[in-house]
Amino acid sequence: xxxxxxxxxxxxxxxxxxxxxxxxxANSSPVxxxxxxxxxxxxxxxxxxxxxxxxxxxxxxxxxxVKNQQAAxxxxxxxxxxxxxxxxxxxxxxxxxxxxxxxxSVSPRFPTEDISVVQSTTAPAAxxxxxxxxxxxxxxxxxxxxSVVTSAPETISSTGAGxxxxxxITIGGGKNxxxxxxxxxxxxxxxxxxxxxxxxxxxxxxxxxxxxARNIExxxxxxxxxxxxxxxxxxxKLDNDNETSVEVEEAFxxxxxxxxxxxxxxxxxxxxxxxxxxxxxxxxxxxDTPLVNGLFLGPDGxxxxxxxxxxxxxxxxxxxxxxxxxxxxxxxGFSFRNPGDDGMFFDRITTDREVRGLQDFVxxxxxxxxxxxxxxxxxxxxxxxxxxxxxxxxxSRTQIYGADLLYKWKSARAEGGFPFVKWQTEFMxxxxxxxxxxxDSFPVAETFHDWGLYSQVLWGFKKGxxxxxxxxxxxxxxxxxxxxxxxxxxxxxxxxxxxxxTEFSKLRxxxxxxxxxxxxxxxxxxxxxxxxxxxxxxxxxGAHKF
Amino acid sequence: xxxxxxxxxAIVTCAFSAHGKLNVVATLPDFGSFAREIGGDKVNVTVxxxxxxxxxFVDARPSFVVxxxxxxxxxxxxxxxxxxxxxxxxxxxRNPKIEIGKPGRIQASQGIRLMNVPTNVTRAAGDxxxxxxxxxxxxxxxxxxIAQHIAESFxxxxxxxxxxxxxxxxxxxxxxxxxxxxxxAALLPFHGQHVAAYHDSWPYFAHRFGLNIDLFLEPKPGIPxxxxxxxxxxxxxKAQHIKAIIVEPFHDRRIAEKVASATGAKVVExxxxxxxxxxxxxxxxxxxxxxxRLAAALK
Numbered sequence: 001x002x003x004x005x006x007x008x009x010x011x012x013x014x015x016x017x018x019x020x021x022x023x024x025x026a027n028s029s030p031v032x033x034x035x036x037x038x039x040x041x042x043x044x045x046x047x048x049x050x051x052x053x054x055x056x057x058x059x060x061x062x063x064x065x066v067k068n069q070q071a072a073x074x075x076x077x078x079x080x081x082x083x084x085x086x087x088x089x090x091x092x093x094x095x096x097x098x099x100x101x102x103x104x105s106v107s108p109r110f111p112t113e114d115i116s117v118v119q120s121t122t123a124p125a126a127x128x129x130x131x132x133x134x135x136x137x138x139x140x141x142x143x144x145x146x147s148v149v150t151s152a153p154e155t156i157s158s159t160g161a162g163x164x165x166x167x168x169i170t171i172g173g174g175k176n177x178x179x180x181x182x183x184x185x186x187x188x189x190x191x192x193x194x195x196x197x198x199x200x201x202x203x204x205x206x207x208x209x210x211x212x213a214r215n216i217e218x219x220x221x222x223x224x225x226x227x228x229x230x231x232x233x234x235x236x237k238l239d240n241d242n243e244t245s246v247e248v249e250e251a252f253x254x255x256x257x258x259x260x261x262x263x264x265x266x267x268x269x270x271x272x273x274x275x276x277x278x279x280x281x282x283x284x285x286x287x288d289t290p291l292v293n294g295l296f297l298g299p300d301g302x303x304x305x306x307x308x309x310x311x312x313x314x315x316x317x318x319x320x321x322x323x324x325x326x327x328x329x330x331x332x333g334f335s336f337r338n339p340g341d342d343g344m345f346f347d348r349i350t351t352d353r354e355v356r357g358l359q360d361f362v363x364x365x366x367x368x369x370x371x372x373x374x375x376x377x378x379x380x381x382x383x384x385x386x387x388x389x390x391x392x393x394x395x396s397r398t399q400i401y402g403a404d405l406l407y408k409w410k411s412a413r414a415e416g417g418f419p420f421v422k423w424q425t426e427f428m429x430x431x432x433x434x435x436x437x438x439x440d441s442f443p444v445a446e447t448f449h450d451w452g453l454y455s456q457v458l459w460g461f462k463k464g465x466x467x468x469x470x471x472x473x474x475x476x477x478x479x480x481x482x483x484x485x486x487x488x489x490x491x492x493x494x495x496x497x498x499x500x501x502t503e504f505s506k507l508r509x510x511x512x513x514x515x516x517x518x519x520x521x522x523x524x525x526x527x528x529x530x531x532x533x534x535x536x537x538x539x540x541x542g543a544h545k546f
Numbered sequence: 547x548x549x550x551x552x553x554x555x556a557i558v559t560c561a562f563s564a565h566g567k568l569n570v571v572a573t574l575p576d577f578g579s580f581a582r583e584i585g586g587d588k589v590n591v592t593v594x595x596x597x598x599x600x601x602x603f604v605d606a607r608p609s610f611v612v613x614x615x616x617x618x619x620x621x622x623x624x625x626x627x628x629x630x631x632x633x634x635x636x637x638x639x640r641n642p643k644i645e646i647g648k649p650g651r652i653q654a655s656q657g658i659r660l661m662n663v664p665t666n667v668t669r670a671a672g673d674x675x676x677x678x679x680x681x682x683x684x685x686x687x688x689x690x691x692i693a694q695h696i697a698e699s700f701x702x703x704x705x706x707x708x709x710x711x712x713x714x715x716x717x718x719x720x721x722x723x724x725x726x727x728x729x730x731a732a733l734l735p736f737h738g739q740h741v742a743a744y745h746d747s748w749p750y751f752a753h754r755f756g757l758n759i760d761l762f763l764e765p766k767p768g769i770p771x772x773x774x775x776x777x778x779x780x781x782x783x784k785a786q787h788i789k790a791i792i793v794e795p796f797h798d799r800r801i802a803e804k805v806a807s808a809t810g811a812k813v814v815e816x817x818x819x820x821x822x823x824x825x826x827x828x829x830x831x832x833x834x835x836x837x838x839r840l841a842a843a844l845k
């Protein structure tokens with residue numbers, strides 16, 4: 001400590017003297033007064049030249065003096081540290097005159113301003129005393145800064161609220177109108193069953209032994225104008241014959257500036273039913289869809305063209321009401337106005353009719369609440385519903401009710417979001433009125449009460465590493481009249497290990513054990529499957545919601 | 547039924563009862579600390595991220611939506627540090643007062659020249675921020691600029707207390723100016739020395755105090771240390787006689803300890819955020835702690 005004090009004391013007077021001399025001599029120099037006002041004579045010029053020369057020499061001498069002092073001090077201070085690189089840079093203490101605090105009695109030795117890091121626009125407007133701030137301040141601080149400090153950040157121009165932050169990689173370096181990202185999700189699959197496409201219930205799940213590319217997506221988002229933001233997700237899927245199909249998974253606009261915490265959304269979008277349905281496969285914690293989601297909401301999830309309103313309630317905790325209406329037609333309205341494969345659904349020849357009235361839309365309400373159990377623990381719970389008609393009869397209706405719970409713990413010292421523990425469960429109950437089919441072609445009308453759930457625990461035990469386990473169960477009501485492959489009760493156990501080298505890539509190994517119950521055509525059997533999933537993301541990867 | 551309605555009403559009024567004071571939400575604890583310095587008892591400050599967690603990856607907890615929905619002012623870095631979690635919160639908050647461009651939105655990086663702006667943005671270089679290194683508040687001169695920015699915004703939003711905010715800024719500025727002398731003196735003996743760090747969070751601190759914090763345990767920003775890279779770091783640390791390794795609360799200290807024991811260096815726990823290490827409930831105390839810890843390790 002003594003050494004430090006000594007060094008400070010030794011260096012301080014030298015630098016002060018040095019800088020004072022240079023500044024004062026610069027001030028006394030007549031140079032600035034000559035150039036503009038009177039035309040300079042040769043004698044004047046010569047005189048000035050000499051003055052400048054003598055000044056330069058004085059400065060050089062002083063510089064040398066400082067250097068010598070410094071070297072001596074450094075030697076004294078760093079004995080035994082011979083391997084340390086000598087740093088020839090001048091000490092950062094040159095230029096100590098400029099104190100923005102004129103009132104302060106002692107002249108500060110350490111610079112308290114730095115125009116190289118703080119731009120003039122918001123630079124502290126100095127102090128009110130004009131005398132001090134008027135003193136000449138050009139470039140007193142070591143100019144080495146300019147080499148490090150390359151440019152100022154652009155102030156972000158934005159017209160909308162939501163997507164107003166720039167994204168890391170975007171066309172035109174963050175000043176564009178649209179963020180683009182590309183995501184490729186692939187899986188190498190093995191299964192003891194040859195018909196993997198019948199074992200897996202989701203359209204983005206692995207469909208065959210060997211390699212699968214079931215979710216290659218292009219995503220766009222951005223502010224539309226001061227009132228709306230837009231989002232689109234175009235998915236390319238390769239089928240088992242490597243033919244490409246394209247689906248407009250989502251394409252919607254939503255408001256950004258409605259009052260009373262309201263938000264409206266319109267277009268093609270995933271229904272806000274439960275936790276998993278509104279999310280994209282690349283955010284899933286498992287390589288495939290839970291049974292209950294695939295069999296009740298459909299292989300592609302419940303989504304469609306429609307409109308949605310949501311309202312966050314003015315309560316001290318997070319509480320949101322969401323209400324949507326969609327056409328619910330086709331396979332993305334699976335339990336609703338779905339004509340089914342080859343015009344059959346649950347063994348009935350389906351009607352494929354136009355909308356008769358409001359009862360033919362799917363109405364999807366959701367209510368969700370979230371609480372913080374502690375600084376590190378969060379719970380999010382919701383109830384959802386989906387109500388509409390189906391195509392198995394003239395007036396057949398479907399109701400699906402859901403409840404979901406998410407618990408998450410994340411360490412207060414989390415790095416990269418790890419470690420964490422996440423427990424997620426969804427339960428669904430479906431009441432399905434199966435009618436007489438088109439033109440009363442099916443002899444029996446019956447009502448199915450089906451239910452199912454999945455529960456999964458994910459443990460991010462180390463930065464980039466997650467281990468997960470999931471249990472699935474679906475109960476389909478037995479029927480003496482209807483025998484459909486999709487109406488088997490079944491269950492499944494899955495376990496996986498995921499490695500995220502960064503948030504833009506992942507490798508996942510998953511094991512599934514399926515229990516399939518016997519029915520009319522199939523004896524009971526168990527199926528083992530193994531998936532190696534791999535993924536990459538390019539471009540502006542959207543931030544994840546909770 | 548009447549009772550429930552009454553309770554509900556009571557809750558709703560509670561939620562709004564904080565009116566009169568400016569509701570300030572800060573994404574990170576350093577901004578929150580500045581807001582408290584300037585706003586004093588005229589503002590309510592809510593900080594989203596915890597001082598001990600990695601500011602790049604904070605969970606967008608739904609409760610944050612509630613805080614942001616009720617905010618009169620949002621202070622964020624504006625330099626992409628919160629990119630992974632702030633956008634969905636903003637989207638859900640539906641609060642026009644804190645939109646970019648409104649007086650209620652303070653982006654701390656505005657007017658700050660960011661260091662290490664990449665000329666070519668590629669993720670092959672790891673977690674590189676396109677606008678430059680976002681860990682800028684640990685430079686006290688920059689801290690003053692942010693504090694002034696905050697004071698100006700508070701004054702614009704709450705003109706009745708403008709003099710109060712201005713006076714608090716002046717006080718903060720004077721404190722920093724005076725403190726800088728001590729901090730500068732304490733680190734002066736180590737001018738030009740090289741220091742290692744787990745993550746590249748310290749270029750502004752290094753620049754201010756004439757240090758070279760330019761060797762990192764992470765091979766690239768955000769990429770966990772690999773054995774081969776650590777071997778290289780150890781060799782370089784030995785060659786350059788590096789005496790200190792800076793880690794933050796959320797880093798794996800065991801890795802730093804291993805490197806330290808192989809090189810004879812000391813592990814120094816730093817935090818970018820007030821509250822991240824014990825005894826640092828204000829910005830000035832934080833820099834005090836950083837300076838004294840580093841000086842002790844380098845001695």
